[in-house]
Amino acid sequence: MRILSGTYGFDILSIFLLLISLFLNFGRIPRLISLVLSAIVIFRAFSKNIYKRSQELNKFTSAVNNILRKFNKQLPYMTNVSLELIPPMFTRLKYDINQKIKYKIVSCPNCGQKLRLPRRKGKIIVTCKRCHNEFNLRT
C-alpha cells in the first residue's frame, strides 16, 4: 500500500460513500449514481490536496453530528481510516458481484416472495418456496 503515501487515503466519509454506493447497487436506482460515488471515493483516496479533503471530512462530520446530537451521540473524529479495513470491503463487494452474476432475483407473481434463481439455465419452472405457486421463467 506504499502507493498511497502522500495521498489523502480513506476517511470515514469515503467509507460512508462506499457503503452508499454498495447499497445503491442493489436498489433499482441507476447504477450511474453508484459508479459516481465510487469514483469520488477513489478520487479522494488518491488526492494530494489533503487540506481540501480534510475540509470535506469536517463538513461531513459536523453535518452528521448535527443529526446525532438529537440522539446524544457523536461521530468520532477520524481522519485516515485504517487501510486494513479496505480489503474486507472489496472481498465483500466481489462476493456480491459474483452473486449478481450467478443468480437472478425474481418476485413470485402470486405472493411477491423474492426468489433467488440461477442464471443462464434457459426456460425453467419455478416453484415458490412460500406459496408453492409454479411459474415459467427464462433465466
Ligand SMILES: [Zn+2]
Ligand atoms: Zn409465492
